[in-house]
Amino acid sequence: MLGFFPWGPGRRPLMPCPRAGSACNLNQWAMDFECNMKNIKESICRAKDAGAAIRLGLELEITGYGCEDHFLELDTITHAWECLKEILIGDWTDGILCSFGMPIIRESKRYNCQVICMNRKIMMIRPKMWLANDGNYRELRWFTAWKQKHQMVDFQLPTAIADAISQYTVPFGYGFIQFLDTVVAAEICEELFSPVPPHAELALNGVEVFMNSSGSHHQLRKLDLRMRGFIGATLNRGGLYMYSNHQGCDGGRLYYDGCCCIVVNGDVVAQGSQFSLKDVEVVVAQVDLDVVASLRGSLSSFQEQAGSKTSVPSIRAPYKLCRSFHLEEPISRPIKIRYHEPEEEIGFGPACWLWDYLRRSVASGLLLPLSGGADSSCVAAIVGCMCQLVVKEIYKGDERVKADAIRIGQYLDGEFPTDSKEFAKRIFYTVYMGTENNSVASRSRAKVLAEEVGSWHLDVCIDDIISSVLTWFQALTGKFPRFKVDGGSNAENLGLQNIQARLRMVLAFMLASLMPWVHKRSGFYLVLSSTNVDEALRGNLTKHDCSSADINPIGSISKIDLRAFLRWAAIHLGYSSLTEVEVAPPTAELEPIRSNYTQRDETDIGMTYEELSVYGRLRKIFRCGPVSMFKNLCFEWGSRLTPSEVGEKVKFFFKHYSINRHKMTVLTPSYHAESYSPEDNRFDMRQFLYNSTWPFQFRKIDELVKKMNGNKMLLAESDDKDKPGLVSDHVGGMIIGSGNCNGIQHKFFPK
Known part of the structure; x- marks a missing residue:
């Protein structure tokens, strides 16, 4: 929370300064109005207990942010009003300014709004002006942006709430509230990052306190961007910036990472957690507004x-938000911003997301096909991290986490988790499904890691099941397929690998549904996938194999980051066997091991994981098609590859990306962590049926290669004659600026 202290001499004589205000992290759940109301009320209680004058809520906190097409249902709007009514007829807003996020319909248009209330009245409704509509966000599908920027209108309140609070209209639109002793305004999430943010204009109109309610998701390395936004908003124009955010799984692929904070004149004076199992968190600061x-x-x-400012509409409030100076409430000093390393983010973010998913799905545990390879080992470590966080929160006295853990772990009366390994044994199965193609090393790595995490580990051989399928196939067709190393064709080789992969998926789901019954426990287990973002991008997975599961904690994380996480987790989570996992060459182990042949992932993929990360970022973040990707990579890789080699790599990537794009339509819902995720439906809106030869684009690449090779010859002649060549002629464009994304530092514009 935020506290404010007396105005300086001559500024506002006899006016005391604002009292405390609060920013929150709340773990809201889409369409669970009961849960959301409970969290909202608890945050208000905590704000009041700390003497706050302001309680800043989250974007769409009453409904949950992730309702998606539920926002199109009138019931959703109606229930939001019913919840707000419940708050207003009680004493929740007595003596405290509260901002609540909810959807509102005005003149048949839906708006994403902040409803600002105090003393059982609605003071102002502020609709969002700039909607988030890219990446993971589709706000324009459900809401209308408020375009009457310098206008406030009278909004007729619904009859039920109007009668309950004896108020029939309220100002609706863009503006600020002039209290008797300070000026307050709202800024909603995306607006902070718009080209011309509202806070700049509002500051010139005298607004001192900015309230930003947000629904911002976690993405690796993203927090710095957000914090720079808060700091920049007040560094050169002054002001007090409060930020509240969702924290937790709101019902989908995203994890909202909290980090509520309070910033004054560019200094962060309070910061909430980024990853937490708590449902409610409130941060406090005392600030001198002078x-x-x-x-x-x-x-x-x-x-x-x-x-010479443009005037912004305002309303006057007959209240003071200020109080006199108190020595016992010292002014909060600037603090060092807490940033997690990417490896920590991979551990804590998916772990918290998994816990929310587990406790809200009413599942009784998790099951993971553990191969002993890097990806499935990362998932096992993340589940282990989740168990450690649960036990740690119980030790700290969190009764809600304790109650959930007792229910999920099916503890007897008086018992509860005190050890993460013991807890993992109750809620986490790992299964090594080996075949004659698997190595002793991978089997050993899986077993040792399972012991370190504490999972209930099964080590089974599935050769007999595979043999039964192949015998059935031989009886049906008279043919018996062979691996390529044994003289078989590509079709036979691929088919034999897919049989193993798909059988593992079937067995995993069977075990997840029946093993609780075997151990006389109720419920079911959620099956975890362990496909990473690079495998999905390239399509290096079998459709409906172990990539098909209930949820995937690492589906949007790159192989490079996962390897770094393994090194971190070996030390910080205490799973030392991960060091051995990290150095092991990635392999699917679906083909026989021979003295002169061992299957390797990067050989099967035809490109390195480092290259895949570059392709993914260029394709998604820089929005490059084949030709522009080729141009960029000619500069990025030009020192070690010829234009012809770059062209072949780009064409190879786009060919296989296109062939395998259909796999994204059935990809397991994945924790979102990486901005180049190819995940279909919610994030990457591209078709799944392509002409995989890309005839026009690939022909353009070939033409550029030919031209560049010709220009190299001209340059060589020019060098012989001591005459300079023109770099721009090499690519048919000019370099006019630079950016940086994983080493990509050039942007081309055609002549």
Whole structure:
């Protein structure tokens, strides 16, 4: 929470300064109004207990942010009003300014709104002006942006709520609230990052306190961008910036990573957790608002621009949010921002997401096909991390986590988890499904890691099941397929690998449904997938194999980051066997091992995992088609590859990306962590049926290769004559700027 202290002499005589205000992390759940209301009320109680004058809620916190097409149902809007009514007729808003996020319909249009209330009245409804509509967000599908920027209108409240609070209209639109002693305004999530953010104009109109309610998801290395936004909003124009965010799984692939914070004049003075199992978290700071006035008064440019500002509508509130100076409440000092390393993010983010999914799905545990390879070992380590977090929160006294753990682990009366390994034994099965093609090393790695994590481990051989399928096939067709190393064709080789992979999926689901029954426990287990983002991008997976599961904690994480996580987890999670897993060459172990042949993933893929990460970022983040990707990579890889070799690599990638794109339509829902994820339906809106030869685009690449080879000859002649060549002629474009994404530093524009 935020506290404010007395105004300086001569500024506002006899006016005390604002009291405390609070920013929150809440673990809301889409369409669970009962749960959401409970969390909202608890956050208000905590704010009041700390003497807060402001309680800042989250974006769409009453309904949950991830309702998606439920926002199109009138019931959703109606229930949101019913919840708000319940808050307003009670004493929740007495003496405290509260901002609640909810959807509202006005003149048949739906708006994403912040409803600002105090003393059992609605003071203002602020609709969102700039909607998030890219990447994971589709707000324009459900909401209308408020375009009457410098206008506020009267909104007729629904009859039920109007009668309950004896208020029939409320100002609706963009503006701020002028209290008797300070000025407050809302800014909603995406608006902070828009080209012309509202806070710039609002600051010139005298707004001192900015309230940003957000629904921002976790993505590796993203927090710095968000924090720089808060700091930049107040560094050169002054102000107090409060930020509240969702935290947890809202019902889909995203994990909202909290990190509520309070910033004053560019300094972070309070920061909440980024990853937590808590349902409610409130942060507190005490701030002297004189520093805002002092900074603004010292900036000549601010004074000049404020003198010629565009006026923003406002409403007056007959309340004070200020109090006198108290020595026992010291002013909060700037703190060092807490950033997690990417390896920590991979551990904590998916672990918290898994816990939410487990406790809300009413499942009684998790099952993982554990191969002893890097990907499935990462998933096992993440589940182990989840168990460690649960036990740690119980030790800290979190009764809600304790109750969930007792229910999921099916403990007897008076018992509860005190050891992460013991807890894992109750809720986590790992299964090594070996064949004659598997190595002793991978079997050993799986067994040792299972012991370190504490899972109930099964080591089974499935050769007999595979043999039965092949015998049936031989009886049906008279043919018996052979592996390529034994003289078989490509079709036979692929078919034999797919039989193993798909049988493992069938067996995993059978075990997940029946093993609890075997151990006299109720419920079912969720099957975990362990396909990474690079395998999905390339399509290096069997459709409906172990990539098909209930959920996937690592489906949007690159192989490079996963290897770094293995090294981190070996030390920080105490799973030392992961060191051996990390150095082992990646292999599916679906083909026979011979003295002169061992299957390797990168050989099967036809490219390295490092190359796949580059392709993925260029394709998704930089929005490159085959030709523009080729141009970029000519610069990126030009020192070690010829244009012809670059062209062949690009064509090879796009060919196999296209052939395998259909696999994304059935890909297991994955924790979102990487901005180049190819995941279908929610994030990557591209078709799944392609002409995989890309005839026009590949022909253009061939033409560019030919031209570049010709220009190299001209350059060689030019060098012989001591005359310079033109780099731009090599690619048919000019370099006019630079960016950086995993080493990609060039952007081309055609002549």
